[in-house]
Amino acid sequence: MNNNIKEALSNSEFFEEAENNVFIPKYLGIILNGVVIFNINWIVVNDEEKELFLVSESNDDHPIASITYENLESLLIVTEDDIKKII
Numbered sequence: 001m002n003n004n005i006k007e008a009l010s011n012s013e014f015f016e017e018a019e020n021n022v023f024i025p026k027y028l029g030i031i032l033n034g035v036v037i038f039n040i041n042w043i044v045v046n047d048e049e050k051e052l053f054l055v056s057e058s059n060d061d062h063p064i065a066s067i068t069y070e071n072l073e074s075l076l077i078v079t080e081d082d083i084k085k086i087i
Contacts, residue, residue, distance in 0.1 A: 025041075025043065030054060041055060051066050053066045072087065
């Protein structure tokens, strides 16, 4: 699943890969399994923990949200005029 997640984020026009396994969304609103989360500054794909971490710049010591690969059902991004499916 992790390669699919990385590939989806890498191929999306709405994310920029800042460094290996760290992706910066072009918009700050993310919908993770139906839950809207705002102020996400980057997403970390953690292969060791098999988990995604959604992190805000204001509190980069602890993620705002995290989810294991096996529990990830959908990842969408809230753009200026629409909601786009990433995963």
